[in-house]
Amino acid sequence: MSKITKHTEELVTPILTKMDLELVDIVFEKEGANSFLRVYIDKAGGVDIEECSKVSEQLSEKLDEADPITEAYFLEVSSPGVERPLKKKEDFQAHVGSYVYIKSFEPISGEKEFTGTIKEFENDTIYLTYKDKTKEKEVEIPFAKVAKAHLAVTFD
Structure with missing residues (x-):
């Protein structure tokens, strides 16, 4: 800052x-x-x-x-708009159940970018469910490894 x-x-x-x-x-x-x-x-x-x-x-x-x-x-x-940035731990906690975009500082499970739903935020870890082609997957993203995150818009 x-x-x-x-x-x-x-x-x-x-x-x-x-x-x-x-x-x-x-x-x-x-x-x-x-x-x-x-x-x-x-x-x-x-x-x-x-x-x-x-x-x-x-x-x-x-x-x-x-x-x-x-x-x-x-x-x-x-206003931050519909793609509101998520910066603090409290932001992730408040948006459990929300569809988000997260970019990490380093690869997690071979990927650096994820778009999915926050299933849970616990012990400084974001539990995210996302689709990889047609298969639903889960990933654990440590808060300390989040480079950028914001709410995402979905057109389902």
């Missing part, structure tokens, strides 16, 4: 706590000539544009006061 994202997390957490919202992710990245500070928030049932706007206004004020970013940037506060 960069200093900018860490500082932003410290500033936004009290705002989100008051509004009963969850911090999903913070990303500070350059796209072309512009820099973007993106803050993804959520709650059960999803967030609306009004909540994003309120968080943006309050966070913008805090960022102006603290001034942790020396360059010009755009602040974006939004």
Whole structure:
């Protein structure tokens, strides 16, 4: 986590706590000539544009006061969308039964990418069921080996 994202997390957490919202992710990245500070928030049932706007206004004020970013940037506060990232252990626990995409740092059972359903999350291990051609398989993915994960959309 960069200093900018860490500082932003410290500033936004009290705002989100008051509004009963969850911090999903913070990303500070350059796209072309512009820099973007993106803050993804959520709650059960999803967030609306009004909540994003309120968080943006309050966070913008805090960022102006603290001034942790020396360059010009755009602040974006939004919902993570349908392919919400899964970053924390609590995310995996909360999404047992959900269809997900997981990429690991190293091969597990000969594969690095899996798309399937979280059957269970226990002892820092994700138990995932997935289809390999027509056969259903199970894999145990240690949380520490997850490079990237997000909810996935299925068109069954």
